[in-house]
Amino acid sequence: MGVVIPLKDRSDPSANLKPLLDLTDADMRQVNRIIVDRARSDVETVPELARHLIDSGGKRLRPMLAIASAKLCNYHGTDHLQTGAAIEFLHTATLLHDDVVDESDTRRGRKTARLIWGNQASVLVGDFLLGQAFLMLVESGSLQVLKILSQAASTIAEGEVMQLIAANNTATTEDDYLSIINAKTATLFSAATESGATLGERPSEERAALRSFGKNLGLAFQLVDDALDYSGDSSDLGKAVGDDFREGKITLPVILAFRRGEQTERDFWNRTIVERQINDGDLETAMQFMGKHHALEATFERARAYGAVAHDALAIFDDGPEKSAMLDVIAFCIERRH
Amino acid sequence: MGVVIPLKDRSDPSANLKPLLDLTDADMRQVNRIIVDRARSDVETVPELARHLIDSGGKRLRPMLAIASAKLCNYHGTDHLQTGAAIEFLHTATLLHDDVVDESDTRRGRKTARLIWGNQASVLVGDFLLGQAFLMLVESGSLQVLKILSQAASTIAEGEVMQLIAANNTATTEDDYLSIINAKTATLFSAATESGATLGERPSEERAALRSFGKNLGLAFQLVDDALDYSGDSSDLGKAVGDDFREGKITLPVILAFRRGEQTERDFWNRTIVERQINDGDLETAMQFMGKHHALEATFERARAYGAVAHDALAIFDDGPEKSAMLDVIAFCIERRH
Numbered sequence: 001m002g003v004v005i006p007l008k009d010r011s012d013p014s015a016n017l018k019p020l021l022d023l024t025d026a027d028m029r030q031v032n033r034i035i036v037d038r039a040r041s042d043v044e045t046v047p048e049l050a051r052h053l054i055d056s057g058g059k060r061l062r063p064m065l066a067i068a069s070a071k072l073c074n075y076h077g078t079d080h081l082q083t084g085a086a087i088e089f090l091h092t093a094t095l096l097h098d099d100v101v102d103e104s105d106t107r108r109g110r111k112t113a114r115l116i117w118g119n120q121a122s123v124l125v126g127d128f129l130l131g132q133a134f135l136m137l138v139e140s141g142s143l144q145v146l147k148i149l150s151q152a153a154s155t156i157a158e159g160e161v162m163q164l165i166a167a168n169n170t171a172t173t174e175d176d177y178l179s180i181i182n183a184k185t186a187t188l189f190s191a192a193t194e195s196g197a198t199l200g201e202r203p204s205e206e207r208a209a210l211r212s213f214g215k216n217l218g219l220a221f222q223l224v225d226d227a228l229d230y231s232g233d234s235s236d237l238g239k240a241v242g243d244d245f246r247e248g249k250i251t252l253p254v255i256l257a258f259r260r261g262e263q264t265e266r267d268f269w270n271r272t273i274v275e276r277q278i279n280d281g282d283l284e285t286a287m288q289f290m291g292k293h294h295a296l297e298a299t300f301e302r303a304r305a306y307g308a309v310a311h312d313a314l315a316i317f318d319d320g321p322e323k324s325a326m327l328d329v330i331a332f333c334i335e336r337r338h
Numbered sequence: 339m340g341v342v343i344p345l346k347d348r349s350d351p352s353a354n355l356k357p358l359l360d361l362t363d364a365d366m367r368q369v370n371r372i373i374v375d376r377a378r379s380d381v382e383t384v385p386e387l388a389r390h391l392i393d394s395g396g397k398r399l400r401p402m403l404a405i406a407s408a409k410l411c412n413y414h415g416t417d418h419l420q421t422g423a424a425i426e427f428l429h430t431a432t433l434l435h436d437d438v439v440d441e442s443d444t445r446r447g448r449k450t451a452r453l454i455w456g457n458q459a460s461v462l463v464g465d466f467l468l469g470q471a472f473l474m475l476v477e478s479g480s481l482q483v484l485k486i487l488s489q490a491a492s493t494i495a496e497g498e499v500m501q502l503i504a505a506n507n508t509a510t511t512e513d514d515y516l517s518i519i520n521a522k523t524a525t526l527f528s529a530a531t532e533s534g535a536t537l538g539e540r541p542s543e544e545r546a547a548l549r550s551f552g553k554n555l556g557l558a559f560q561l562v563d564d565a566l567d568y569s570g571d572s573s574d575l576g577k578a579v580g581d582d583f584r585e586g587k588i589t590l591p592v593i594l595a596f597r598r599g600e601q602t603e604r605d606f607w608n609r610t611i612v613e614r615q616i617n618d619g620d621l622e623t624a625m626q627f628m629g630k631h632h633a634l635e636a637t638f639e640r641a642r643a644y645g646a647v648a649h650d651a652l653a654i655f656d657d658g659p660e661k662s663a664m665l666d667v668i669a670f671c672i673e674r675r676h
Contacts, residue, residue, distance in 0.1 A: 043496045045503060097465060101458040120439040123461055124498045127435060127468070131492030134472050138485045146484065147476045154469030158381045160462045165383060 016332035017059070019325035024067045027081060031063050034085040038132050049117045049125045053092055056108045062192045063088045065217075065329070069196025069210050072322040079140040080199050086140075087192050089133035090149060094156055094188075096126035101160065102247055144198045152191035159183025168248040168274050170258050170266070177252055181222040182215070189218030209313050213326065216310035221333045223303035226251035227296045228337065230287055242283040248273045252302070253295040257286070260293035300334070307334050354670035355397070357663035362405045365419060369401050372423040376470050387455045387463045391430055394446045400530045401426045403555075403667070407534025407548050410660040417478040418537050424478075425530050427471035428487060432494055432526075434464035439498065440585055482536045490529035497521025506586040506612050508596050508604070515590055519560040520553070527556030547651050551664065554648035559671045561641035564589035565634045566675070568625055580621040586611045590640070591633045595624070598631035638672070645672050 021028075039050040063084030070080040098104070099112040100119045106112060114122040130153065137146045162180045166172040193214030197207040229244040230253050244251055250273065258269045268285065271277050290296055307330040317323050359366075377388040401422030408418040436442070437450040438457045444450060452460040468491065475484045500518045504510040531552030535545040567582040568591050582589055588611065596607045606623065609615050628634055645668040655661050 041496055043499050043503075045499050046496060094465075097461050101461060119457075120502055121499060123435050123439060124495045124502065126465075127431075128492050128495035128499070130465070130468055131488050131490070131495060134488035135485065135492065138481055138488055141481065143476055143479065143481070147473065150469050150472035150476055152469070154466050154473065157462045157466035157469060158379055158384055161381050161383050161459060161466070164458055164462065165381075 013332055013335035013337060016328045016335065019321070019328050020064050020068060020332075023071065023321060023325045024064045027067045027084070028060065028064060030081045031060070031067070031084040031088070034081060034136070035088055038085060038089070038136060039129075041128065045117060045121055046125055046128055049096075049113050049121055050092070050129060052110070052113050052116065053095060053107070054088075056110050058091075058108060060088055061221075061329075062091055062188055065189065065214065065326070066192040066196045068322055068326050069193040069214075070199050071196075072210070072317060072320075072326065073197045073200025073202045073206065075196065075200035077199065079142060079145075080196060082136045082140040083142075083145055083195050083199065086133040086136040086149065087188070087195070089129045089136070090153060090156075091188060093126040093129040093133070094160075096122045096129070098160065101164065102249075104243070104247075106243075142199060145195045148191050148194055148198065152187045155183050155187045159185075159187065163249075166250050168276065169250060170254075170269055170274055172250040172255060174252065174255055177250065177255055178219070181219060181226075185222040185225075186215045186218030189221065190214035193217075205316065209316050213310045213313040216306040216313065217330060217333060220303040220306040220310065220330065223252060223299050223306070224334055224336065227253055227299040227303070229253075230290055231296055242286075245272070245283055245286055246278060248276050252299045253290050254286075256295040256298050257290045257293050260295070261289055265289050303334050307331075351670055351673035351675060354666045354673065357659070357666045358402050358406055358670075361409065361659060361663045362402045365405045365422070366398065366402060368419045369398070369405070369422040369426070372419060372474070373426055376423060376427070376474060377467075379466065383455060383459055384463055384466055387434075387451050387459055388430070388467060390448070390451050390454065391433060391445070392426075394448050396429075396446060398426055399559075399667075400429055400526055403527065403552065403664070404530040404534045406660055406664050407531040407552075408537050409534075410548070410655060410658075410664065411535045411538025411540045411544065413534065413538035415537065417480060417483075418534060420474045420478040421480075421483055421533050421537065424471040424474040424487065425526065425533070427467045427474070428491060428494075429526060431464040431467040431471070432498075434460045434467070436498065439502065440587075442581070442585075444581075480537060483533045486529050486532055486536065490525045493521050493525045497523075497525065501587075504588050506614065507588060508592075508607055508612055510588040510593060512590065512593055515588065515593055516557070519557060519564075523560040523563075524553045524556030527559065528552030531555075543654065547654050551648045551651040554644040554651065555668060555671060558641040558644040558648065558668065561590060561637050561644065562672055562674065565591055565637040565641070567591075568628055569634050580624075583610070583621055583624055584616060586614050590637045591628050592624075594633040594636050595628045595631050598633070599627055603627050641672050645669075 035054060039047050039054060041047050066084050066087055067080050095107065096113060099107055099114050100122050104112050105115055134150070137149060159180055163184060166176055166180060190211045191214070193210040194207055197210040226244065229241060229251065254269065254273060258266055268289070272282050272286065310330050311327060314323055314326060373392060377385050377392060379385050404422045404425055405418050433445065434451060437445055437452050438460050442450050443453055472488070475487060497518055501522060504514055504518060528549045529552070532545055532549040535548040564582065567579060567589065592607065592611060596604055599607070606627070610620050610624065648668050649665060652661055652664060
């Protein structure tokens, strides 16, 4: 695509996350305190189950992006802390419900909550966290941020329903797939960055720029996630390579390999993804077909293209440590191996 | 208890609902329009599934109570309409998730959404409705109402988790049971009535009075619901008599029959409710034991006691059609047969 995303250190992708970690460190300590505090409940199972996922070593990328955006927009209040915690709760609630919907057994290298406490408690604790997220947002007092995040909650759910309908369906097009990842993933990234801009009470073009940055970063993030499922090192990824394959999930690597493949290959995809008849060696065959058609390279290439859009979105902001850290995150999302 | 709840017509309990229906009729038409409008989505399954439950003939008691409370508090704006719709969405989301958690097959005499569209879509459409509920509340602009209802969403989820933990456990006490129904049912009734008072910007004692009215009405409502499960006419109730029994749900009639019963009876309850070994004729035996120990009468008696508290809570308000309609609802909740 002719776009070059600057990299701090290609051999160590996490170096690209370090400026954001440093920039948000003091605020994230407070966000983490709020998260722990608001996961409390007199009903024992609630905090246990919530903390299982909250403490499982997620990067907290979304609250960090909200905080960095607020800083980029010269926000000097404290509402971004509650907002960041609420965004992480929204994300956690989504993951709890996702794992139930996808019948997933592992998440970030640990047993999923639904395996330990059951599907029922996972659904309900997700609901609890959603309620707590909105309560925190109410307390922080910005109706604009509340609007962005309640709309996001609906859109994410719509995206998950779209994904459910598309599952096991090889007729899913690349456009369908983009609509799905836009709704289920990019929406919360853009809600996070737009919330920061909203707290800073910036003019609408800056809010729009940060919304666009978040959306395109989120698309790149999910594209890479879906490519890593067929290429990552499962010890890094915290989930086994091939999870999407075994779940019959239609992601871009599958869509491209299916469309670029011959009839015998399409028969293979129909048997494995549609009919879910998976034999020993099928994952290796799937990866071989993807290699033959450069499906993973193409997926990463598209991720880089969205990364470039995210990069350009920030052009209207003056240079500085906030902008620089946010640009580095693009490289992190694209080059990460987990 | 020496408390007399006035009845319009004991032979026709729904007559006690009529004043509330009449009082809120014009507003509820608008609430229903908002509900239909906000259940829309470009993702086909979402409105289909949402409308299945929304159109299934629920009484919409909670939004009616919010509207009546707003009227009682001389509120003359229009925010109570969005608030009413949001409360119904919150309730609908809870029911969708409940049916998944309880593995229920029927609701209001129809197949549950989860049987038609699956557990996965039911969870996700519930999430969509929660997001839409908060979005409507944001648009109506009252941070106070938002706070009441986001807190309610968390508390309801906590109540459901408590119920999950108590399920199949005959050691559950009457106090445990009260905590559960207070959280899972009474919370939304009191949030509805308090929201109305909040919109009316009434002094804190009137808000507290309406909160208390809602809470005690909700407790009475749930107690009667749980008694009807062992005594109602299933064609009226929209669910089969004995559903709670078959699901191993611990409700007050079971708690009382267990505690008042002899060892052989307790063995029966342990076999059926704890071990879920239910044979033909066991439901009849359960109802016979309840009859022997007056467990249903005692449950209705407690419902009447909470009804009396709800009645007294409204004493500080001047007499008028709003107050009168709300007092009649107490009788409706207690005398209803479905």
